[in-house]
Amino acid sequence: MLNQGSTGIREDAMAAHPPFGDEDLLLVIDVQKDFCPGGALAVPRGDEIVPVINRLAGNFRRVALTQDWHPAGHRSFASSHAGRQPFESIPMAYGEQTLWPDHCVQGTPGAALAAALDIPHAELVLRKGCRPEIDSYSAFFENDRRTPTGLAGYLRERGVRRLYLAGLAFDFCVRWSAEDAAAAGFAAIIVADACRAIDMAGSLAQAYVALSAAGVTMAAAADLSFRS
Ligand SMILES: [Zn+2]
Secondary structure (H helix, E strand, O other), X not given: OOOEOOOOOEHHHHHOOOOOOOOEEEEEEOOEHHHOOOOOOOOOOHHHHHHHHHHHHOOOOOEXXXXXXXXXXXXXXXXXXXXXXXXXXXXEOOEEEEOEOOOOEOOOHHHOEXXXXXXXXXXXXXXXXXXXXXXXXXXXXOOOOOOEOOHHHHHHHOOOOEEEEEEEOHHHHHHHHHHHHHHOXXXXXXXXXXXXXXXXXXXXXXXXXXXXXXXXXXEOHHHHXXXX
């Protein structure tokens, strides 16, 4: 029989209490069907991180998710530019933009979160890339680097100080989100084995250099399961 104290809280439930506190938040970036194998913009082995993230999320009281969420005909799609192919780069009003296959179109099955993602206690789902004319790799700013998504304000108002980042793709949306988190004054830690990269035209090596310069640190999921 389970032992119950005067509070009525079962001791086995107390023992399972997550080790991270209210100042810590796990930010899960774009773990969506279109970014997993079989999707429109599949990140190699992207599906492998889902069980890692599910386990990790169980250690956090606080989790937020992002979803890439584009209207049909979005300007980041190669199909929106005559004669252009996916993965080419073109100048846009706000700078160079990589062109992608159509992906994560609002309300389509590919835009849904990966079916195996199991984080019922996630407190926020932030959708980004919603404006037709501009992409948003970062969870904090659109790609003009000036238009905020509101995430920094949400996190500050809710008392978050440390962000642990996981998801897809390491060298694009995770990287940009982590850099912006650090610039906004949050401690930013990427859970490296809970991410996968696209690694296109040197993007993975560039990401490591940029993240190091930004003061973002790396951790392994197993090392975060015992923090008290
Ligand atoms: Zn996108």
